[in-house]
Each structure stands twice: as C-alpha cells, then as structure tokens.
Amino acid sequence: MTTNRALGGVGGYLDDRFRGAQGFRTFFRKIFPDHWTFLLGEIALYSFIILLLTGTFLALFFKPSMTEIIYHGSYLKFDGQRMSEAYASTLNISFDVRGGLLMRQIHHWAADLFVAAIMAHMLRIFFTGAYRKPRELNWLIGIVLFTLSLLEGLFGYSLPDDLLSGAGLRITQGVLQSVPIVGTYLSFFLFGGEYPGTDIIPRMYILHVLLIPGLFMALIGAHLFIMFHQKHTQMPGKGRTEKNVVGAPMYPYFMAKTGAFFFFTFAALALASTLAQINPIWVYGPYNPIAISAGSQPDFYMGFLEGSLRIMPAWQWVVFGHTFAFNVFIPGLVPLGLVMTGAAFWPFIEQWITGDKREHHVNDRPRNAPTRTALGLAMVSFYGVLWLEGANDVLAQHFDVPLYTITWIARFAVFIVPIVTYIVTKRICLGLQRKDLHLLEHGVETGIIRQLPSGEFIEETRPASEEVRAKIARPEPLALAGAKAEGEGEADVPPPGMRGGLGRVKARLNKVVTESIPVNGHGTNGHGPNGPGGHDEDEHAHAAVGSGGQESGTDQPGA
Amino acid sequence: MSDSTPGRGPGDSGQHGDLPAGAETGSTNGEEAQASPHRVIGTPPPAQARSMLGAAAVNVPAERERELPADPPDLASAKRAERIVAALFMLSMLAGLGFLASYFIFGVHSVRNVLHSNLALGGTMALAFLCLGIGATIWVRRLMPDVELTEQRKPLRSTPQDRAAFAETFEEGADASQFVKRPLLRRTLIAATVPVAVAPIVLLRDLGPLPGKSLEHTVWRKGLRLLNYGVNTPIRPGDFSSPGGMITVVPDGYQDDFNALAKAAVIIIKMPPGVLQAPTVMNWTVDNIVAYSKICTHVGCPAALYEQTTHHILCPCHQSTFDAARGAKVIFGPATRALPQLPMTVDADGYLVAQSDFTEPVGPSYWERG
Numbered sequence: 024m025t026t027n028r029a030l031g032g033v034g035g036y037l038d039d040r041f042r043g044a045q046g047f048r049t050f051f052r053k054i055f056p057d058h059w060t061f062l063l064g065e066i067a068l069y070s071f072i073i074l075l076l077t078g079t080f081l082a083l084f085f086k087p088s089m090t091e092i093i094y095h096g097s098y099l100k101f102d103g104q105r106m107s108e109a110y111a112s113t114l115n116i117s118f119d120v121r122g123g124l125l126m127r128q129i130h131h132w133a134a135d136l137f138v139a140a141i142m143a144h145m146l147r148i149f150f151t152g153a154y155r156k157p158r159e160l161n162w163l164i165g166i167v168l169f170t171l172s173l174l175e176g177l178f179g180y181s182l183p184d185d186l187l188s189g190a191g192l193r194i195t196q197g198v199l200q201s202v203p204i205v206g207t208y209l210s211f212f213l214f215g216g217e218y219p220g221t222d223i224i225p226r227m228y229i230l231h232v233l234l235i236p237g238l239f240m241a242l243i244g245a246h247l248f249i250m251f252h253q254k255h256t257q258m259p260g261k262g263r264t265e266k267n268v269v270g271a272p273m274y275p276y277f278m279a280k281t282g283a284f285f286f287f288t289f290a291a292l293a294l295a296s297t298l299a300q301i302n303p304i305w306v307y308g309p310y311n312p313i314a315i316s317a318g319s320q321p322d323f324y325m326g327f328l329e330g331s332l333r334i335m336p337a338w339q340w341v342v343f344g345h346t347f348a349f350n351v352f353i354p355g356l357v358p359l360g361l362v363m364t365g366a367a368f369w370p371f372i373e374q375w376i377t378g379d380k381r382e383h384h385v386n387d388r389p390r391n392a393p394t395r396t397a398l399g400l401a402m403v404s405f406y407g408v409l410w411l412e413g414a415n416d417v418l419a420q421h422f423d424v425p426l427y428t429i430t431w432i433a434r435f436a437v438f439i440v441p442i443v444t445y446i447v448t449k450r451i452c453l454g455l456q457r458k459d460l461h462l463l464e465h466g467v468e469t470g471i472i473r474q475l476p477s478g479e480f481i482e483e484t485r486p487a488s489e490e491v492r493a494k495i496a497r498p499e500p501l502a503l504a505g506a507k508a509e510g511e512g513e514a515d516v517p518p519p520g521m522r523g524g525l526g527r528v529k530a531r532l533n534k535v536v537t538e539s540i541p542v543n544g545h546g547t548n549g550h551g552p553n554g555p556g557g558h559d560e561d562e563h564a565h566a567a568v569g570s571g572g573q574e575s576g577t578d579q580p581g582a
Numbered sequence: 583m584s585d586s587t588p589g590r591g592p593g594d595s596g597q598h599g600d601l602p603a604g605a606e607t608g609s610t611n612g613e614e615a616q617a618s619p620h621r622v623i624g625t626p627p628p629a630q631a632r633s634m635l636g637a638a639a640v641n642v643p644a645e646r647e648r649e650l651p652a653d654p655p656d657l658a659s660a661k662r663a664e665r666i667v668a669a670l671f672m673l674s675m676l677a678g679l680g681f682l683a684s685y686f687i688f689g690v691h692s693v694r695n696v697l698h699s700n701l702a703l704g705g706t707m708a709l710a711f712l713c714l715g716i717g718a719t720i721w722v723r724r725l726m727p728d729v730e731l732t733e734q735r736k737p738l739r740s741t742p743q744d745r746a747a748f749a750e751t752f753e754e755g756a757d758a759s760q761f762v763k764r765p766l767l768r769r770t771l772i773a774a775t776v777p778v779a780v781a782p783i784v785l786l787r788d789l790g791p792l793p794g795k796s797l798e799h800t801v802w803r804k805g806l807r808l809l810n811y812g813v814n815t816p817i818r819p820g821d822f823s824s825p826g827g828m829i830t831v832v833p834d835g836y837q838d839d840f841n842a843l844a845k846a847a848v849i850i851i852k853m854p855p856g857v858l859q860a861p862t863v864m865n866w867t868v869d870n871i872v873a874y875s876k877i878c879t880h881v882g883c884p885a886a887l888y889e890q891t892t893h894h895i896l897c898p899c900h901q902s903t904f905d906a907a908r909g910a911k912v913i914f915g916p917a918t919r920a921l922p923q924l925p926m927t928v929d930a931d932g933y934l935v936a937q938s939d940f941t942e943p944v945g946p947s948y949w950e951r952g
Contacts, residue, residue, distance in 0.1 A: 054733040091838075097691040105838065121690050124700045125707070157738050190883055194899060197881025197946040207797070207948045212789040217796055218844050218882070254735055268733045272650070276729070279722045286715030290708045297704025312840050313811065313830060313847035313876055315884045315898055332881070332916060333900045339918040344952035350916045351881055351947065384735060416901070426901060427914055 051274035056257035060147040065281060067140035069288040070133045071243065077130040078232065084120055086112040087182065087228030089221040098305050106184075106309035109224050113183040113304055128296035134179060135301075136292060138172050138324040145169060149366070149399050151386035153256045155379075159370040161249045166367050168242050171235055173324055173359075178231040180302065180322055184224055187302075189310035191321050193218065194332070201351035219312060256386050261493035265384050320414060327406050330413030331358045334433050358409055362402060369398075376532045390459070391497045393452035394536045400448045401441040408437045449538075456540040459495040462487050497542060651727040663724035667717045674713035681706035793950070798943045800833075800846040802924060807834040808850065808873070808934040816933040819869040822852040828888035828895070830876060833936070845944050847876035847884060848924050849895070850934070851906050857893065861909035866925040868934060873924040874910045875944040878902055880917035882946045895921065918947065 038044050055061075088108040094101045096111065097118040116123035145165060148154050154162035177195065181188040196218045200210040215222030254268050263269045271277060295301075307316065321329055331354035340347040373395070374380060389396040411418065412433040419426040466484035473483050486492075654660045684702035689695045740748070756762050807816045808831040817831065828849045836842040853870045862872060874895070878885045883899035893907040902915030910921035922944050925937035943951055 052731075052733070054731055097696075098693065118693065118696050119690055121685055121688075121699060122703050123690075124696055125703045128700075128704075190899060193883055194881045197883075200946055200948045201881070203949055205949075207793045207950060210948075211791060211793050212786065215790045217841055219840055220790075222790075253738060254733070262732065266735050268735060269730060271729055272731055276722060276726060279718055279726070283715045283718035283722065286711045286718065290711035290715055293704050293708035293711060297701060297708055312844035313832070313884050315886050319898065329900070335916045337902075337912055337916055337918040339947065341952055345949055346947045346951045348918070348947035350918050354916070382738065416898070430901065430915075 051272065053251075053273040053277075054254075054268040054270045055273060055277040056255050056263075056268055056270035058258045060151070061255070062284060063140055063144040063147050065284055066288055067137055067144055068243070068247075069285045070137035070140055070292075071239065072285075073133045073289060073292060074130060074137060075236065077126045077133065078236075080126045081116060081123075081130055082232055084112060084116045084123065085109070085182070085228075087225045089184065089219075089224050101305070101309070104309065107224070109182060109184040110304070110309045113185070117305065125293075125296055128301050129292050131180070131301045132292050132295045132299075134176050135322060135324070136288075138169075138176055138322075141165075141169050141172055142324075145366070146399065146403070149369075150389040150396055151256070151258070152383065152392055152395065153386050154370045155383040156370075156374070157253055157382050158249075158256070161246060161253075162370055163367055164242050164246050164249070166363055168239065168246065170363060171238060171242075175231060175235045175239070176322060176324060178227040178235070181227055182224060182231060183302075183304045184310045185304035186307040186310050186314060186316060187304075187319050188307075189219075189312070190315050190319055191325065192223065193312065194329075198332075198351055198355035201348035201355065203345075203347055203352070206352075219310075254384070256384050259385050259388065259494055259496065259498075261490045263385055263493070265382065268384075320417070323410075326413035327358060327409040328355065328413070330409035330411065330415070330433070331355070333415060333430060334409065334412050334437060336434070358405075362406060365402065373536065376529060376536050378533075385498070387498070388495070390452040390455040391539070393449045393456070394538055396452050397445045397448040401445040404444040405437060405441045408433055408440050412437075453538075453540055456497070459497070460540055460542065462495065463492060497539070649731060650729050654725060654727045660725050663720055667721050667725070670713045670717035670720070674710045674717065677706045677710035677713060681710060793948075797845075797945070797948060797951070800939055800944060801836050801839075801842045802833055802846055802848075802936045802939045804936065804938050805929060806936045807929070808832075808848065808926070808936070809834050809837055811837065811847075816931075817850070818932050819871055819928065819934065820932075822869075822871065825852045825854040825870070825890075827851075827890060830886075831873070831934075844882075845877060848873050849876045849885070849888070850926075851888065851893075853893070853907060857907045859908055861911065861920070862907070863909070863923055863925070866923055866927075866937065868926055868928055871926070871934070872906065873926045873934075874904075874906070874921040875924065875940060876921075877945040878917060879912075879919040879921060879944075880915070880946060885921060 086108045090108045091105050092108055092111055094104050094106050094111050094114065096102075096114055098114050101114070113127070116127055118124070148162065148165070177191070181192045181195075196210055196214065199213065200206045202209060210218070213223065213226070214220045215226070255270075257263050257268060257270070260269070308314075320326070332351070335350050335354040338349040338353075340349065387395075412430065415429040415433065416426060418424065419429055466486040469483050469485055471483040472480055474480055487495075681703060684699065684706055688699035688702050690699055761768055809815060810817055811830040811832045814832075814837050816834070817829070828851050831848045831850055832843055833846050833848075836846060850871055850873045853872060855870055858864065858867060858870060858872060866873070876884050876886070878897040878899065880897065880900055880902045883897050885895050885897040885902070885904065887896040887898055888894070888906070889896065893905060894913070895904040895906050895910060896902075897904075897915070897917070900916050902917030903913050904910040904917070904921050905913050909923060912918065912920060922940045922942050924940055926934055927937050929935045
C-alpha cells in the first residue's frame with residue numbers, strides 16, 4: 024500500500040520517465056550530521072532565498088534611473104524637491120506601495136544577515152579545519168561567494184541614490200581613481216565619465232539584479248553540489264570516523280528541521296523589519312555631491328574598509344609626474360586582499376607545511392589545532408581593529424576620547440593586537456588541551472575522598488564516559504614525511520624534504536604548526552576515535568588509581 | 583544505531599535490479615513479488631503490500647529490520663505534542679490570514695499609515711513564520727522517533743581501473759579528434775579564438791570617455807559669481823557681519839549641475855584679521871574671506887565640518903583635517919594634499935567672484951595628477 028503511495032500516481036509517472044527510485048532513495052537516506060554550527064551556512068542560504076524573493080518584489084517598483092524629477096509623493100517633506108527617479112521610486116516603495124517598506128526592510132536586513140552568516144560560516148569552516156582535503160575547492164568557492172556578497176551589498180545599498188549611500192559611492196570612486204596606472208580609466212569607464220554622471224545607478228542595478236545573483240546561483244549550486252557529493256564533515260564523537268557519516272537521514276528529519284529553520288530565519292528577518300528601522304533613506308535625503316551628514320556609517324560589512332582608510336597615514340609619492348596615492352589604495356585594497364588571499368591560500372600552505380595529504384572528514388576541535396586557531400583569531404582581531412576604527416567617531420563621542428587619539432591607538436593596535444591575540448589564543452588552546460588530557464588520563468573527579476592505607480588522602484576519579492573520550496580524543500598530527508623518528512639522535516642527516524633553504528623554512532614552520540601538548544602513550548588511538556580498546560580501559564583505570572604520580576607527562580614543557 | 587548495509591549505495595544497483603516502477607509485472611512469480619517491497623524504505627511487511635513493482639529486488643534479503651522506527655517511544659507525550667503543534671499551525675494560519683487582512687485594512691500614502699501598515703504586516707508575517715518554525719521543530723523533536731544512522735563513505739578517488747579506463751577513453755577521443763596529430767588545425771583553431779576572446783573587452787571601451795585633462799579643470803572661471811548654496815544668492819564681503827562659520831558656495835549658473843558641483847563646490851570662511859597666514863595666498867582672499875575647494879583631497883567627500891576656534895576643516899568621512907588659516911594644509915588624517923584655494927576677488931557690483939579656475943586639480947589624487 025505504501026509502495027503504491029510512493030510510486031503510484033505522480034511518483035510512478037515520473038519514475039516511468041526518469042528512473043528516479045534508486046537515486047531518490049539514496050537522496051532520502053542521505054545522512055546529515057548534527058552540530059549547531061552547521062546551521063550557519065543554512066542561514067546564509069535562506070537569507071539568499073529571502074533576498075531573491077524580496078528583491079524581485081522591489082524590482083517591480085524600483086526605477087534605476089538618475090533622471091532628475093520633481094517629487095510629488097506621499098512624503099510631504101520632499102514635495103516639490105528635485106531628486107533622481109531612483110530615489111523617488113524608493114520613496115514610493117516605502118510610502119505608496121503596500122508592504123513595500125516591509126519588503127525593503129526585510130531585503131536590507133536579509134543582506135546584512137547574509138553577509139554576517141557567510142562570515143560566521145567561514146570562520147566555522149576555518150576553525151574546525153573543514154576546508155582540508157578533499158574540500159579545498161569548495162573553500163575557494165566560498166571565498167569567491169564572500170567577496171561577491173560584499174560587492175553585491177555595496178551595489179545594492181547604493182541603488183536608492185540617497186545621501187548616505189552616495190557618500191559610500193563617492194568613496195568607492197575615490198579609491199578606484201587612486202589605483203596606479205589604470206585607476207582614472209577604471210573610474211571613467213565605471214561611471215561613464217566624470218563622477219557622478221548619470222550612468223552609475225543603471226549600471227549597478229543590472230550588476231546587482233542579474234550578473235552577480237547569476238554568479239551567486241551558479242556558485243551556490245556548485246557549493247551545495249560539492250558538499251552533497253563529498254558528504255558532510257562531522258565533529259568528533261563516538262562512532263564517528265573518517266570512513267562514515269553519523270546522523271539523521273535527509274527524509275524526513277533534515278527536511279523538517281531545515282524547513283523549520285527557514286521559517287525561523289524568515290520570522291527573525293520579518294520581526295527585525297517590523298521593529299527595527301533600517302536604512303531610512305527619507306531621513307538622509309536625496310544624494311547631492313556637496314552635502315554629507317556627520318557620523319555617517321556604512322553597512323557593517325564595509326566598516327573595516329572605512330576603518331582602514333581612516334587609519335592610514337598620509338603617504339604619497341609623486342614620481343615623474345605620476346601619483347602613487349598610498350594613502351588611498353593601500354587601505355582600500357590591502358586589508359581585503361590580505362584576508363581573502365590569505366584565506367584562499369591557507370589550505371594549501373598548511374598542506375605543504377604539514378605534508379598532510381590525507382582526506383579529512385572528522386573536524387578538528389579548534390583547540391586541537393592551536394596554530395591554526397591562533398592565526399585565524401589574529402586575522403579576526405586585525406579585522407576587528409579596522410572595523411572599530413571605522414566607527415572611531417562614534418567611539419570618540421560615546422567614550423569621550425579625542426578622535427585623533429583613537430586613530431593613533433588603532434594605528435598601533437592594528438599590528439599589536441593580532442600578535443597578542445595569536446600568542447594568547449595559542450596559550451589558551453594548549454591549556455585546553457592539557458585539560459582534555461587530564462580528563463583522559465585521570466578521569467572525572469567524583470568528589471569522593473578516600474584514605475589510602477598509607478594515610479594519604481586521594482580523590483577518587485572514574486574514567487570519562489566513552490562519549491566524552493571520543494569527543495575530546497585528539498587525532499595525532501602526521502609527522503612530516505621523512506622527519507626524524509622519535510629515537511633518532513640530533514645529529515642525523517635531515518630528510519630530503521627538509522634540506523635547503525626552503526626545506527629548513529618548511530621544517531621550522533612544521534614545528535610551529537603542529538605544536539600541541541604531547542599525548543601520553545596511547546591516550547588517543549590515531550585518528551580513529553572509534554571507541555578505545557581494552558588496552559585503553561586498563562590505562563584509564565590505572566590512571567584513576569595512580570594519582571600519586573601527579574600529572575605525569577601532562578605538564579611537560581614540551582610545547 | 584544500525585549500520586546501513588553496503589548494498590544500499592547508488593553503486594549497487596545490481597542488487598535491486600533496474601526495472602522502472604510498474605514494468606514487467608507478472609513476469610515473475612508471486613514470492614518474488616512479495617519480496618520486492620523491501621527495497622523501499624518504510625514499507626510494511628510483505629503480507630500487507632500489494633506491490634505493482636514486480637520483481638525488482640530479487641536478491642534483497644526477505645526480512646529487513648526497519649531503520650527508522652515507525653513511532654516515538656512515548657505515545658502519550660507524542661499525543662500532547664501533536665496538539666501543541668496543531669495549535670501552533672492554527673495560530674500560524676490565523677496570523678497569515680491577519681497578514682492578508684492587514685494588507686487591505688491598512689492604507690499607505692502617509693508616514694503614519696505606513697508605520698501602522700508595516701507593524702501589522704510585519705508582525706503577522708513574523709508570527710506566521712515563527713509559529714510554523716516552532717511547530718515544525720516540536721514536530722521533529724517530540725513526534726519523530728529519535729534515530730542516528732551511520733552511512734559509510736566511499737573513497738572519493740576513483741578506482742585505478744576506472745582511472746585507467748577513463749585515460750584510455752580520453753586518449754582514444756583525442757586521437758580520433760586528430761587534435762594532437764594535426765598541429766596545423768590546432769594552432770589555427772587557437773589563433774581563430776583569440777580575437778573573439780578579446781572582443782568583449784574591446785566592446786567595453788565605450789563605457790566611458792577617456793579622462794583626458796577633464797579632472798584638471800572645474801567650471802570656475804574669471805568673473806563667475808559665488809552663490810550662497812541653498813538660497814543661491816550672490817555674496818558681498820559686507821554680508822559677513824563678523825568672523826564666523828563656513829558657507830558652502832557654488833558657481834553661478836551651476837547650482838543644479840551635480841557633475842559640475844562634484845568638483846566645483848567651494849567653502850568660504852571669514853577669518854578674524856591677522857589670522858590668515860602662508861601658505862594661504864593673500865591676493866586670492868577678500869577682506870579676510872578665504873575660499874577653498876570643498877572636495878576632500880583624500881577620496882572626494884565634502885569636507886563639511888568646520889571648527890571656528892581652531893580654524894580646522896574636517897572631512898567627516900575619514901577625518902582628514904585641514905587648517906583653514908594656513909592654506910588648508912593637512913594637519914591630521916589620510917589626506918596628503920591641502921584643499922586647493924580658489925582665487926577670489928570682487929566684481930564691479932561688489933559681489934565675490936572667482937579670479938580664475940583653481941590653479942591645481944581638486945579632489946582625490948589620481949595617477950596622472952602628478
């Protein structure tokens with residue numbers, strides 16, 4: 024009967040034509056591992072869908088034109104004022120189309136959420152090492168998507184042609200124009216002549232609604248297909264190995280959960296758009312190249328570029344009648360380039376340093392890759408300093424600190440804070456490793472105090488549960504190919520891979536990148552946290568009793 | 583936890599047979615027909631099934647344990663959850679109806695109406711989605727039986743046989759195409775595609791005019807009056823009763839021309855006597871009134887903030903700060919160049935006019951500026 028239901032009617036009709044039963048069966052039974060951080064990418068995906076839906080609605084009413092008109096709409100304050108059709112039609116969407124303001128606000132909130140979710144998702148992928156082989160190419164697609172999302176956001180919020188976004192556009196043009204050799208030409212070609220001209224809004228519009236969303240759809244499609252084909256990564260846990268995927272099946276569990284999650288995302292955006300006003304363009308007024316409002320802030324994802332422009336000292340060369348405007352193009356291009364290029368190359372750099380060409384499907388806990396985690400957080404703090412500096416005027420006002428002082432602090436902080444963050448993060452990771460190791464070797468403290476025949480008091484411990492041990496077990500780092508075995512002396516000839524200048528660099532980097540608290544004996548059995556064998560059981564029992572030899576090995580300053 | 587049998591992967595089609603649904607019914611005997619439903623997840627035992635599938639799965643073991651339990655362990659709790667979920671879905675439906683009603687009830691065309699409309703539409707929409715989300719979540723967590731399945735990963739790398747077979751196929755194809763063997767064809771084909779590949783770039787040439795010298799000039803010229811922006815009236819030096827704030831001025835006749843104003847916007851400041859000093863060009867000032875370009879030399883924002891006591895002009899975008907008393911030279915921030923000074927004088931009627939255009943390019947730096 025059930026079979027009839029599944030393969031009769033429409034299902035049968037389709038299967039007669041496409042032979043889908045087997046494929047869909049596999050699809051329905053696809054296993055989705057569960058971890059709350061896996062939802063971050065879904066937020067990005069659902070924001071994107073909501074952006075498509077609301078954006079289509081807005082496009083029905085928006086006029087991407089810089090033709091000047093006299094406004095006679097419902098927003099009486101601007102009655103009779105000259106403004107571009109783009110701005111006037113945005114006012115109309117807000118005040119004369121039912122649901123228009125709601126759609127505009129959902130669209131804008133969704134854009135912010137989209138970028139924020141992409142950032143969070145990327146950080147999750149980075150810190151858990153989920154970008155490792157075989158997923159490096161999907162990581163690169165993700166970076167392209169992130170870059171596109173910034174561009175798409177910038178173009179999108181510039182479309183209404185209001186005073187706030189106009190300032191952003193002017194800055195964009197100034198940065199473009201500062202690029203050595205080609206900058207002036209790029210600017211003239213983008214704007215159809217001198218700034219502001221009358222071409223930029225229609226041009227940004229077609230990029231914003233057709234070209235970039237098309238790229239988005241193609242790349243998101245590839246991103247999801249690759250993820251689907253390679254299957255999900257999973258966090259370490261009992262029964263989870265490099266050779267399996269543990270979780271609930273797509274149908275009905277994941278379908279229902281992800282459906283619910285889509286509703287939550289939409290609900291959150293609708294609620295934000297109901298209660299929290301965003302981008303009130305009627306407050307800013309129509310664009311005018313000679314006016315600006317103080318304290319104007321871009322959307323959050325552009326803040327770090329604003330900050331890097333503010334932080335930069337006034338450096339410039341004039342060589343043979345040509346200007347190198349370091350004060351503009353360095354802050355405009357370098358931080359973004361540094362973060363994006365660094366992120367793009369990192370998987371391959373890490374592979375080269377560690378020599379680890381194995382497939383990885385079980386993620387690292389961030390503490391178990393201290394150098395990676397520290398590098399990532401150093402990058403985050405670098406971004407954070409720039410981002411805060413982008414709001415230095417707001418900070419100056421709120422905390423009553425002179426504006427220039429904040430900029431001077433930020434000029435140093437942008438170098439110092441990442442270094443400090445790196446060191447502190449690494450120490451914290453190693454400390455957390457010690458804590459894990461202690462738990463593995465000595466078990467859970469029970470609170471029961473026992474007196475030994477010798478009169479000594481000890482606290483009784485019991486071995487950590489299998490689930491806990493599987494979760495915190497640390498995969499052993501792969502020794503660099505040809506590296507010295509443990510017993511070998513110092514005077515050995517270095518292996519071929521480590522000879523020469525580059526080899527020595529590699530060897531040194533390898534030491535830094537694989538730095539971890541050594542696991543005593545067989546505390547973890549390789550990279551298969553597959554449930555410990557009897558040998559491990561013995562050792563834990565032993566450790567639990569033999570607490571007299573306190574912290575044996577765990578505190579070795581081997582790190 | 584039950585392991586998936588390897589036979590359920592997509593690569594094992596042989597086990598199931600490849601018959602489309604409904605095909606070849608009756609070509610097999612009844613026992614096999616009874617066994618067939620087992621290949622479909624969630625089917626009842628064979629006795630209940632009257633399959634139309636025919637002998638699709640001859641080799642599947644006759645009895646297979648179901649991987650997903652049909653019901654949650656606690657049916658009473660599930661019943662309660664069912665009611666809660668149903669209530670949430672009803673609430674969602676009501677909120678959805680409320681959204682539809684709000685669309686027609688609340689008008690727009692005024693700020694006040696729009697606020698009410700936005701509140702009603704957004705509130706009902708959020709409630710409708712929220713109830714759906716909560717309901718679906720409770721459904722999954724309380725009504726669907728808890729399962730954890732394990733799926734085996736297959737190696738991503740193809741087998742050596744497959745790789746070798748592919749390599750053969752590829753090479754055979756390459757040979758058959760003659761692409762490798764006939765360099766003349768290969769090279770001329772590549773040569774033919776080069777112009778076509780370059781064409782799209784060339785086609786973009788007309789996106790804009792070449793810069794030429796356009797960035798070096800503004801619309802200011804000798805005798806052009808300075809208009810007080812906004813009211814658009816010419817200005818006499820005597821209009822300043824005392825030293826004071828900053829006034830934005832625009833060239834007469836260009837007050838609505840954004841392209842002109844983007845370069846030609848000017849600020850004038852009346853200074854107390856004796857404050858203006860070099861490198862300010864005194865010959866270009868009138869009665870302690872000095873005129874500077876309003877376009878920041880950093881990235882072109884209007885340098886719109888002026889602090890009277892310190893004579894500092896501040897650009898709000900990136901906080902480049904210029905000293906209005908000393909030729910608007912940079913005293914803080916990322917700008918490298920002073921704001922250009924507009925040569926100014928008075929005409930026969932006593933109004934402020936330009937002596938000439940700016941003597942250097944205004945606005946942000948660019949490669950050809952020098």
